[in-house]
Amino acid sequence: MMKLGIIGTGLIGGSIALDLRNLNVTSRVLGMDQNSENLKDALTLGIIDEIADLKTMCEQCDLVIVAIPVSASLEILKLCLDDLSPTGTLMDVGSTKGKIWESIQGHPRRKSLVLTHPMAGTEYSGPSAAHRGLFLGKAAVICNEQENEENSLSKIRFMYETLGMRLISMNANDHDLHVAYVSHLSHISSFLLANTVLAKERDEKKIFDLASGGFESTVRLAKSSPEMWAPIFEQNQVPITRALGDYIELLKEFHTQLSKGNFDYLKNKMQQANEIRRVLSQIQMTKASATPPREVRK
Amino acid sequence: MMKLGIIGTGLIGGSIALDLRNLNVTSRVLGMDQNSENLKDALTLGIIDEIADLKTMCEQCDLVIVAIPVSASLEILKLCLDDLSPTGTLMDVGSTKGKIWESIQGHPRRKSLVLTHPMAGTEYSGPSAAHRGLFLGKAAVICNEQENEENSLSKIRFMYETLGMRLISMNANDHDLHVAYVSHLSHISSFLLANTVLAKERDEKKIFDLASGGFESTVRLAKSSPEMWAPIFEQNQVPITRALGDYIELLKEFHTQLSKGNFDYLKNKMQQANEIRRVLSQIQMTKASATPPREVRK
Numbered sequence: 182m183m184k185l186g187i188i189g190t191g192l193i194g195g196s197i198a199l200d201l202r203n204l205n206v207t208s209r210v211l212g213m214d215q216n217s218e219n220l221k222d223a224l225t226l227g228i229i230d231e232i233a234d235l236k237t238m239c240e241q242c243d244l245v246i247v248a249i250p251v252s253a254s255l256e257i258l259k260l261c262l263d264d265l266s267p268t269g270t271l272m273d274v275g276s277t278k279g280k281i282w283e284s285i286q287g288h289p290r291r292k293s294l295v296l297t298h299p300m301a302g303t304e305y306s307g308p309s310a311a312h313r314g315l316f317l318g319k320a321a322v323i324c325n326e327q328e329n330e331e332n333s334l335s336k337i338r339f340m341y342e343t344l345g346m347r348l349i350s351m352n353a354n355d356h357d358l359h360v361a362y363v364s365h366l367s368h369i370s371s372f373l374l375a376n377t378v379l380a381k382e383r384d385e386k387k388i389f390d391l392a393s394g395g396f397e398s399t400v401r402l403a404k405s406s407p408e409m410w411a412p413i414f415e416q417n418q419v420p421i422t423r424a425l426g427d428y429i430e431l432l433k434e435f436h437t438q439l440s441k442g443n444f445d446y447l448k449n450k451m452q453q454a455n456e457i458r459r460v461l462s463q464i465q466m467t468k469a470s471a472t473p474p475r476e477v478r479k
Numbered sequence: 480m481m482k483l484g485i486i487g488t489g490l491i492g493g494s495i496a497l498d499l500r501n502l503n504v505t506s507r508v509l510g511m512d513q514n515s516e517n518l519k520d521a522l523t524l525g526i527i528d529e530i531a532d533l534k535t536m537c538e539q540c541d542l543v544i545v546a547i548p549v550s551a552s553l554e555i556l557k558l559c560l561d562d563l564s565p566t567g568t569l570m571d572v573g574s575t576k577g578k579i580w581e582s583i584q585g586h587p588r589r590k591s592l593v594l595t596h597p598m599a600g601t602e603y604s605g606p607s608a609a610h611r612g613l614f615l616g617k618a619a620v621i622c623n624e625q626e627n628e629e630n631s632l633s634k635i636r637f638m639y640e641t642l643g644m645r646l647i648s649m650n651a652n653d654h655d656l657h658v659a660y661v662s663h664l665s666h667i668s669s670f671l672l673a674n675t676v677l678a679k680e681r682d683e684k685k686i687f688d689l690a691s692g693g694f695e696s697t698v699r700l701a702k703s704s705p706e707m708w709a710p711i712f713e714q715n716q717v718p719i720t721r722a723l724g725d726y727i728e729l730l731k732e733f734h735t736q737l738s739k740g741n742f743d744y745l746k747n748k749m750q751q752a753n754e755i756r757r758v759l760s761q762i763q764m765t766k767a768s769a770t771p772p773r774e775v776r777k
Contacts (some may be wrong), residue, residue, distance in 0.1 A: 188512075188715040236627050248686065254644055270508065270554075284752040298585060299687050300687075300690075301691065301692075301695065302691075302692075303692065304693075307510065307709050319691055320689055320691065320762060343689075347691070349688055349700075350698075351685075354639050355683075356689075356755070358683065359683060359686050359688075359689050360689055361693045361722070362675070362676045362679050362683075362686055363676060363686060363687065363689050363691075364689065364691070364694060366514065366672065366675065366676075366697075367672065367693050367694050368693065368697075369698040369730070369733065370668050370672050370697055370730075371638040371697055371728065371752075372733075372748060372749050372752040373685055373729045373730050373733060373748070373752070374664065374668050374726065375754070376748060377660070377664065377722070377726045377729055377757035378660045378661060378664075378730055378751050378755075379751065379752070379754055379755065379758075380725065381660050381722075381725070384661075385653075385656065385657060387551075387649075387682055388657050388660055388661060389660050389661065389758045389761070389762075390618060390647055390657075391596075391598050391620060391647070391654075391657050391658055391662065392598075392661040392758060392762060393598040393600075393617055393618065393661075393662070393762070394536070394599075394600075394601065394660075395600065395602075395666065395699075395700050396600065396661045396662060396665050397663050397759060397762055398665075398699050398700065399668055399669055399697055399698050399699075399700060399757070400665075400755050400758075400759070401693075401751065402693050402696065402697060403749075403755045404753060404755060404756050404759065405749070407746045407749035407750050407753065408746075410745075410749055411488075411742050411743075411745055411746040411749070411775065412742075412744055412748075414737060414742060414745050415740070415742050418737065418738075418740065421737065422734065422737050422738045424675070425730065425733070425734050426734060427675050427678065427736065428671065428672065428675045428677070428730070429544040429734060430729050431614060431671045431674055431675055432668075432671050432723065432727050432730065433632060433680075434668075434729060435667065435671060436723050436724060436727060437725070439483065439716065439720050439723065440709055440716075440720045442713070442716065443710050444710075444712060444713050445709075447708075447709055447712050448671060448706075448708075448709040449672060449704045450589040451670050451701075451703070451705035451708055451709065452672070452705050453669070453674055454669075454670040454673040454677070454701040455701065456672050456673070456701060456702045456704060457673035457676075457677065458702050460677075460687045460690060461695060461698070461699070461702065463687070464687075464690060464691070464695055465651070472707075
């Protein structure tokens, strides 16, 4: 059983630790968090067994997982690589990959850092949001894996498969472009939809009285953490600018045709959008067919 | 127990019929639908007891519910009022109210039409989407109720309360403005988010491989029926144009600041958006505290 280190004991780091312990993949979890309240909570909630400093964690652990805002990862990953044990593996789980990839290019231990992105975020954060089974049936992206040493790569593949995830291999730049469209843009649309209606609330005090399931669904992501998302927008600025630009163009055209009363155009655009049923049923099917994770050893 | 007529045996009409029968409010349900497949399904699924023509239904039923696209309602409601029995009540459940209100102003029986909007749509439609309990804990708007005769108004209030809904009274124009922001805009944001990523799929074949819960949540409404939504956009053109214009302005400013690299601005906007937590927890609490409907008579 491996010794695990978690830097950032929030939703993702905490949920991985809970699952790996429950599945007998890890016997001992060391934790680090710059927020001391979170660290205490992580101990209380049984996410980690002990608090450790970075050097101790990296020297002692078979696997160190960095699950913190991507701006902080840029600094910490290099420090971790400096102290990583000869057979140790470092993994990041952030929502952007290109900048992090560039930042470790000069490092002699760079082959031990596996760049991953488990597609399993929610709008909640912190240790109390962590829970078992978060990853089941979802996608885990591994980027630029041809650059990794075999030991580290197989350790990470084994770990994600044990969590019940399906692995996707792609290069870091493709990843960043894809998530700009299928994740980051959804967050922006949701944040600003919330702001649009909140601004209207100043004149129309009771505007939320009629809000129901549809509204709830589209603004759910507006609850997400600005501390996590501002660095993502910074590191993925170019692809997100493009995705948001595309979205605004379509909205502006829809707006123009709406104000002109061209309802056939609107209907046609909605019919096109209905094509998303194919995508959503695919997501549902993949989830439904996932095999629950099994204990690895007794 | 009252005799019920349902024009449009889809999600809303069908679900009302199923609940009212189950709660012993109605003993017999007459149905009408311009789609003969739907009508057959409604019979098979036990939503209606018999198929009826408009005249028979309006002459015989204590309550006739019109649950069809709002463009069709403009025509049918007047025909129903023409044939409505002296003690009969007519109710519409459409997503817009102003145009329908105007359209019946000259009619001698207009006080028997109660304008309502149960805020309980989903992205599914047709009789097979109908189910019991759809309305529990949600809001039912009644518009311009001061214009209704007491008999009809109390029948409708009783009916919605029996379904477990909370009643909101407001005028038709306020309703149309409010739903433009908290419902119609959500649908547009979702339709065009779907189109943005579907367009990108032409170059990036695998772009949906990374789509997960967040994407699913924000594009769910893009599955909605264009046949239902085009008439809503038509009848509520002015308020929706305004709401969409507000949304686009916020998105454009976000886009500008993103491309300039002003990440403090972005963070500030996300912090503002987090305020939506108050609204969403209110929706959740209201749902959780709703009392399940009870049978009215044995």
